[in-house]
Amino acid sequence: MSETQSKSSVKAKIQKFGTFLSGMIMPNIGAIIAWGFMTAIFMSPNGWFPNKYINSFTSSMLYFMIPILIAYTGGKSVYEERGGVVGAISVVGTIVLAFPWAKPVAQGIVYPSLYPYGANHSTGIPMFLGAMIMGPLSAWCLKKFDQAFQSKVKAGFEMIYNNFSQGIMGMIFVALSYFLVGPILVVSTIWIANGVDWIIAHNLLPLANLVIEPAKVLFLNNAIGNGVLVPLGIQQAAKIGKSVLFLMESNPGPGLGILLACALFGKGSAKSSAPGAIIVHFLGGVHEIYFPYVLMKPILILAAMAGGITGTFLFSVLGGGLTAAASPGSIIAILLVSAKDAYFGNIVGVLGSAAVSFVVAAVIYKMDKSSDGDLAAAQGQMAAMKAESKGLAEEENGASAVETVESYKDVQRIIFACDAGMGSSAMGASLLRDKVKKAGLNLPVTNTAVRNLKDEPGLLVITQEELAERAKEKTPNALHVSVGNFLSTPKYDQVVARLKAAGETAPEAEQVKKSEKQEKKAGSLAGIDFAKVKEVDFIRHDQHIGTVTMASSLFKDEMQKAGKQTPVKAVRINELDNDPSHLVIATAMAGKNLAIRYDQIHVVTVDDLLKAGEVSGLIDKLK
Structure with missing residues (x-):
């Protein structure tokens, strides 16, 4: 394994672990928000409308409902519903151990020298850490138990085995979580909380953005935000009614500043697309949209880090x-x-972080005299043109266009997959869904998180380049397309074109073969309406510039000798108009690629472009 492959594999494993953690939180964000709303509105005495009766059951949501939901989700991700149920049972042991009225019991179980709270301490610990450990752990053990014994169960006893094995395993793990795992988790959670409090008290929290901002650009944003900061933030909000930790990853200020600077001082397609990206990022909350701008000019990460540090500092002091x-x-x-008393600090923090990241990014753009921005866009277009002109699919697939079209023939469903399964993938799915509908194709286009992908027949998975490796691990038999930016890529048009071409050729493969044989027998001019032809074109691409120029020149000479007036040109594939006035002379491989993109032009395929004038009857039929 090469060093590059090794780094890619390590990165994929880190992303996978981070996504696993965030995968337990993300599906339950709605429950967390519900608890947050109730706390903000009814909490005594700082809520908008304090109400001790309603506020009394928010603690039950915090200590019981949310941890059980997280444990169930974590167990389900490991072993479906059976794992989810066992995970929910097992976490109750840690919940009870950490609940306020359990403190005298907990103090007797946990080593007294490590337990910082006295027996009369009234504040419990929301056991999110216990949920994120016990849920998956107990589900994994049940899965291994089933693998060892489920196949040995006699026919007719399956239900007894399933129910009782699940119940017994739940009983064992709820006891283990109370007497063995729980005490360790209680101490660990307290230490972590105290560590966060110490960092905040010493004004060191902004330095965390030196790690958070680069990690976000590497698509670890959901892992950091939902896997780490949200559980810690909930614990802090339970004590003081709010938490700045919720803002450290979700702050849209740094990305806003970078996009504003790009819109004013950027170059090429990046500059023209930035205004639209600002709306999606700042109002829609899709942070992934600014990541490609940073990846295209990595020094911009300094702007993101400066903005993030500024924002966290302002949130903390205000x-x-x-x-x-x-x-x-x-x-x-x-x-x-x-929070009721935090609007000023939050607004100033977001705007301040945007202002600082804008200034830093603007300086970077102004000092950078290179044309890397335009060059990057041009190189991306050139790479796509090379792949098309050579009849190749994306280089990572290594397949020819013919093979790609054939594989598209089996596509029954399109799924966009991103880290969280919402936001950018939902918007990308919406864009492609519209294109698919306009093309007259009846294919479902949906979105999900990478972790939820399942290897199904007829599946086309579209994901970001950074997540492609993980997507292929989850769905090795699917057709994969990776893009740099869900909201701005030419690959959607290629996908639709190939789906359309595959749909036209797939139902009657035998008839296609028969017609190809007939066309070969009758000559490659069959079916061409020469009365509509107003221009003869040779397709120019980088690998055969000399050949195409020479071939078009030779053919033009033959036309002049025959007294024909139809112009002959060497053009690029994307310069053609999709109408029957164009007659394109191309090799068989290029002809297949033309069929993907154009359905109205006429194509004459030849084995040798330099001998196109020798095609029997071709010049005679032209004007």
């Missing part, structure tokens, strides 16, 4: 904070879950 997770990280979501 009393900012949210009552629950802001998901997605939109300014609208942030305002909705802001």
Whole structure:
């Protein structure tokens, strides 16, 4: 394995683990937001409308409902419903151990020297860490138990085995979580919380953005936000009614500043697409949309880091904070879950971080005299043109266009997969769904998280390049397309064109073969309406510039000798108009690729472009 492959594999494993953690939180964000709303509105005495009766059951949501939901989700991700149920049972042991009225019992179980709270301490610990450990762990053990014994169960006894094995395993793990795992988790959670409090008290929290911002650009944003910061933020919000930790990853300010600077001082397609990206990022909360701008010019990560540090600093000193997770990280979501006394700090923090990242990014753009931005866009277009002109699919597939079209023939469903399964993938799915509908194709286009992908027949998976490796691990038999940006890529048109071409050729493969034989027998001019032809074209591409130029020149000479007036040109494949006035002379491989993109032009295939004038009857039929 090469060093590059090794780094890619390590990165994929880190992303996979981070996604696994966030995968337990993300499906339950709605429950966390519900608790946050109730805390913000009814919490005594700092809520908008304090109500001790309603506030009394928010603690039950915090200590019981949310941890059980997280444990169930974690167990289900390991072993479906059976794992989810066992996970929910097992976490109750840690919940009870950490609940306020259990403190005297907990103090007797946990080593007294490590337990910082006295027996009369009234504040419990929301056992999110226990849920994220016990849920998957107990589900994994049940899965291994079933693998060892389920196949040995006699016919007719399956239900007895399934129910009792699940119940017994749940009983064992709820006891283990109370007497063995729980005490360790209680101490660990307290230490972590105290560590966070110490960092905040010493004004060191902004330095965390030195890690958070680069990690976000590497598509670890959901792992950091939902896997780490949200559980810690909930614990802090339970004590003081709000937490700045909710804002550290979801703050849209750094990305807003970078996009504004790109819109004013950027170059090429990046500059022209930035204004639209600003709306999607700041209002829609899809942070992934600004990642490609940073990846295209990596030094911009300094702007993101400067903005992130500024924002966290302002949130901390001005009393900012949210009552629950802001998901997605939109300014609208942030305002909705802001604490009553935190609106000023939150707004100033977001705008301040945007201003600082804008200034740094603007300086970078102004000092950079290279044309890398335009060059990157041109190289991307050139790579696509090379793949098309050579009849190749994306280079990572290594398949020819013919093979790609054949594989598209079996596509029954299209899934967009991103890290969280929402936001950018949902918008990408919406864009492609519209294109598929306009092309007259009846194919479902949906979106999901990479972790939820299942290897199904007839599946086309579209994902970001950074997540492609993980997507292929989950669905090795699917057709894969990776893109740099869900919201701006030419690959959607290629996908639709190939689906359309495959749909036209797939139902009657035998008839196609028969017609090809007939065409070969009758000559390659069969079916061409020469009365409509107003231009003869040779397709120019980088690998055969000399050949195409020479071939078009030779053919033009033959036309002049025959007294024909139809112009002959050497053009690029994307310069053609899709109408029957064009007659294209191409090799068989290029002809297949033309069929993917154009359905109205006439194509004459030849074995040798330099001998196109020798095709019997071709010049005679032209004007």
